[in-house]
Amino acid sequence: MPRYIFKRLLMMIPVLIGVSFVIFSMLYFTPGNPAVQILGEGASPEAIEELSNEMGLNDPFFIRYFTYLKGIVLHGSLGTSYSTNRAVMTEILSRFPTTLKLAALSIVIATLIGVLCGIVAAVKQYSVFDNVATAVSLIGASMPNFWQGLMMILLFSVYLGWLPASGFDRPVCWIMPALTIGTSTAASIMRMTRSSMLEVIRQDYIRTARAKGQKEKVVVFHHALKNAIIPVLTTIGLSFGHMMGGAVLTESIFGIPGLGNLIVGAIKARDYPLVQGGVLFIAFAFGFVNLFVDILYAYCDPRIKSQYSTHKRRKTKGEVAQAT
Amino acid sequence: MKMQKTNRKASQFGRILSRLCQNKAAVFGMVILLVLLFCSIFAGVIAPYDYAAQDLASRFQGPSLSHFFGTDNLGRDIFSRVIYGARISLIVGLSSVCLAAFLGIILGALSGYYGNVCDNIIMRAMDILLAIPNLLLAISIAATLGNGIGNLILAIGIGSAPGYARIVRASILSLKDQEFIEATRSVGGNDFQIIFHHILPNCLAPIIVQMTLGVATAILSTASLSFIGLGIAPPTPEWGSMLSAGRQFIRDAWYVVTFPGLAIMITIFGLNMFGDGLRDALDPKLKN
Amino acid sequence: MEHLLEVHDLTIHFFLKSGTVKAVNDVSFSLGAGETLGLVGETGAGKTTTALGIMGLVQCPPGKVLDGEILFNGKNLRTMDSKELRTIRGNQISMIFQDPMTSLNPIDTIGDQIAEVIRLHSDASSEEIRKKAEEMLELVGIDKTRYCDYPHQFSGGMKQRVVIAIALACNPKLLIADEPTTALDVTIQAQVLDLMNDLKKKFNTSMILITHDLGVVAEVCDKVAIMYSGEIVESGSLEQVFDHPLHPYTQGLFSSIPSLTRKVHRLTPIKGMMPDPICLPEGCKFAERCPKASPACSQTPPVYEIEPAHCVRCTLYKTDAEEKSK
Numbered sequence: 001m002p003r004y005i006f007k008r009l010l011m012m013i014p015v016l017i018g019v020s021f022v023i024f025s026m027l028y029f030t031p032g033n034p035a036v037q038i039l040g041e042g043a044s045p046e047a048i049e050e051l052s053n054e055m056g057l058n059d060p061f062f063i064r065y066f067t068y069l070k071g072i073v074l075h076g077s078l079g080t081s082y083s084t085n086r087a088v089m090t091e092i093l094s095r096f097p098t099t100l101k102l103a104a105l106s107i108v109i110a111t112l113i114g115v116l117c118g119i120v121a122a123v124k125q126y127s128v129f130d131n132v133a134t135a136v137s138l139i140g141a142s143m144p145n146f147w148q149g150l151m152m153i154l155l156f157s158v159y160l161g162w163l164p165a166s167g168f169d170r171p172v173c174w175i176m177p178a179l180t181i182g183t184s185t186a187a188s189i190m191r192m193t194r195s196s197m198l199e200v201i202r203q204d205y206i207r208t209a210r211a212k213g214q215k216e217k218v219v220v221f222h223h224a225l226k227n228a229i230i231p232v233l234t235t236i237g238l239s240f241g242h243m244m245g246g247a248v249l250t251e252s253i254f255g256i257p258g259l260g261n262l263i264v265g266a267i268k269a270r271d272y273p274l275v276q277g278g279v280l281f282i283a284f285a286f287g288f289v290n291l292f293v294d295i296l297y298a299y300c301d302p303r304i305k306s307q308y309s310t311h312k313r314r315k316t317k318g319e320v321a322q323a324t
Numbered sequence: 325m326k327m328q329k330t331n332r333k334a335s336q337f338g339r340i341l342s343r344l345c346q347n348k349a350a351v352f353g354m355v356i357l358l359v360l361l362f363c364s365i366f367a368g369v370i371a372p373y374d375y376a377a378q379d380l381a382s383r384f385q386g387p388s389l390s391h392f393f394g395t396d397n398l399g400r401d402i403f404s405r406v407i408y409g410a411r412i413s414l415i416v417g418l419s420s421v422c423l424a425a426f427l428g429i430i431l432g433a434l435s436g437y438y439g440n441v442c443d444n445i446i447m448r449a450m451d452i453l454l455a456i457p458n459l460l461l462a463i464s465i466a467a468t469l470g471n472g473i474g475n476l477i478l479a480i481g482i483g484s485a486p487g488y489a490r491i492v493r494a495s496i497l498s499l500k501d502q503e504f505i506e507a508t509r510s511v512g513g514n515d516f517q518i519i520f521h522h523i524l525p526n527c528l529a530p531i532i533v534q535m536t537l538g539v540a541t542a543i544l545s546t547a548s549l550s551f552i553g554l555g556i557a558p559p560t561p562e563w564g565s566m567l568s569a570g571r572q573f574i575r576d577a578w579y580v581v582t583f584p585g586l587a588i589m590i591t592i593f594g595l596n597m598f599g600d601g602l603r604d605a606l607d608p609k610l611k612n
Numbered sequence: 613m614e615h616l617l618e619v620h621d622l623t624i625h626f627f628l629k630s631g632t633v634k635a636v637n638d639v640s641f642s643l644g645a646g647e648t649l650g651l652v653g654e655t656g657a658g659k660t661t662t663a664l665g666i667m668g669l670v671q672c673p674p675g676k677v678l679d680g681e682i683l684f685n686g687k688n689l690r691t692m693d694s695k696e697l698r699t700i701r702g703n704q705i706s707m708i709f710q711d712p713m714t715s716l717n718p719i720d721t722i723g724d725q726i727a728e729v730i731r732l733h734s735d736a737s738s739e740e741i742r743k744k745a746e747e748m749l750e751l752v753g754i755d756k757t758r759y760c761d762y763p764h765q766f767s768g769g770m771k772q773r774v775v776i777a778i779a780l781a782c783n784p785k786l787l788i789a790d791e792p793t794t795a796l797d798v799t800i801q802a803q804v805l806d807l808m809n810d811l812k813k814k815f816n817t818s819m820i821l822i823t824h825d826l827g828v829v830a831e832v833c834d835k836v837a838i839m840y841s842g843e844i845v846e847s848g849s850l851e852q853v854f855d856h857p858l859h860p861y862t863q864g865l866f867s868s869i870p871s872l873t874r875k876v877h878r879l880t881p882i883k884g885m886m887p888d889p890i891c892l893p894e895g896c897k898f899a900e901r902c903p904k905a906s907p908a909c910s911q912t913p914p915v916y917e918i919e920p921a922h923c924v925r926c927t928l929y930k931t932d933a934e935e936k937s938k
Contacts, residue, residue, distance in 0.1 A: 018452035026468040142593035144544055146551055147585030158575050204714040210669055212729040213701035223717055241457045249548055264552050267467040283455045302762040303718055
């Protein structure tokens, strides 16, 4: 098991390098000279040239890229922000906890609502609850995140005046953004739980459990749910990734000083190091979450656990996510 | 022989169509899609006003008979703008999905069929693209390329390609070693023929479903990108940018942000219903 | 003598969108203590559904037990509430299902799965339950050190042994085995059958063995009931049915078995196929395949008792039965 974890961590490295390469290349080819941006349009050509050289902007592509990589590996530095002149890592780390808090709260809400509704919908398939829950989850999944946020502001801030429309300092500010992200994620978790439960409940071993004379509640929660929850873990992990991405919009609407907001602002300001660093950081966090989910997966399913003890290869998460 | 094949294909299509029509939700989705299509094509005829026509005297009017969805901060009729917005959404949605499918199918086919180094390289590349959350990737690409419809299509299309590549690759891997492929090769069939006539038709169903649901995701991405100012720039009436522009007026004019968002939601909902129904109709075994 | 199990006129239908599947129609049979009944029939004849009906495990919806009595030790299982029924399941009546590969929970150890059924039906302490579960493992020929292993670590044959251990852990009076050896290799089949036979004798368990294999029936069963299209068309003791098969279907089954001694050009199967349970024909369900069919077969024949305990559902024997009753 520890070997598997180590191997996966090792495999993450080329992917992260790849990500850094892709992002770096994209920003390299973006038109516009950052030096001009910093000095302003009216600066003299000599000043611009001098700053460009200083910043290494005139070096060939690969030299720039390797300098960047060297910085990350040797110094843990993602460069310096063009707009604030502070280390990118500092900027990111100052904002990341906020995004993390929001994502954590949202995922808890999403999992609770999603899994519970999914179980009930599956156990009482085709009932009124099932149909209503499916319809609501479909509507919820179709609602754009940012529009849902706007509508919630409209209802709870403008009309009812119960909740504040922006800010993140007091706990009461967290309710709406967390609900916005949480409810739309709850929709996909519910659908996944429902379909997984439906599949599991048809299995022969559920019938065996009933034939033993086991109570229905135990059959549902111990036998069915514990088996059904395993693919749902994948959905939860992927959702976390979406939350990192989707947080961008929600943070924007609710004025939350998080990482997503930082990146969007950096894009608009053409602050390349910040954009690069931010996206790379999120990619790393995403990869880490996925690894964590995979490990959890292996812990829950003894079949997979023993596969890793015997170093056999199993389906990648992508294949599982696709098959489901 | 050829006629038998056509007849069989026709009856298969008929069966799929009838299964689809039995699913009420899918029919509902189809209706929404048709309405959307209708609005896009005949926007000029249906919309009572031009989408850019400003009428500063009629700013911030609530929904009424002359302005079904009210007017925005420049006096433009929101209803007309929503109708024209359907056209943009549909264009970007369909184009980006076609681009993604095209790229994905080719990459997936090469990867699955030729295997080894080719497979490894392509799949690592897909992994890299997938390591970045979808929206962020689209944001990065859009930021690089700049505003505009073409760039938007590229940004969303490239980001969605890995999904199709995976489907095609998985299909090919499962079929590649089957005997009928060997048989084709033994009577002189070349690689191209094998891939396009024998293997791809088998993964057509999941690709079609993915494309339908992909249009929904694309429309959502378009709206999201435009919302943060990276996609379609005003005054072009894109639903997301309308929401972004109307945000600041939320306290006084609720209708400016409500209706475009409603349009997005209904469109995506319809597409999802249709896509799900399509999936059930194309392979009833997948249904619960 | 009161029988351990008496089934009278059991009828189970499934109500689907495409139509009503009449899976089991007016099935009646009885079983005494220590006896083994072989329930024989083709795939789709309704055997498994009958067994599920006795256990009260028919999925409803879409299935429904429409009619019939199931008397176990004199009490009607159909009128029991679910709580009482649960005390009987696994405890007095156990069932073994067909496919051992999918009958065990993949995330529980096999020891725990055996312990679960013991815990449900006794007040013993955890240590005692564990001991008993280990005993059961040894009884079915699995080393008790494998208590903490998971199902995927066992072969098909061993998984089936675990299933048998679970079924017999509470010493049930009736064991229903639904094609317990169909999914196994022939060599393992023999082992599992021997095991079941031994345990049956040891605990004096009655058994309903569902199978389509007449050879297995010959080895293990005391009584036989032949099912076709949801009905029992012939039933009697092993000797009665095997030596003097009365129903044309039974006769067809026996004559389609290839002989080891006679050389033939072609085998003699029964022509045709079992009717679709959604649209069953009126009258005798076997008529359209029967070489001895007559216009009288358009009426559903009642069950005639030709010899003591040897019954057949066929109009051919109407006159015999009438004569006998005179």
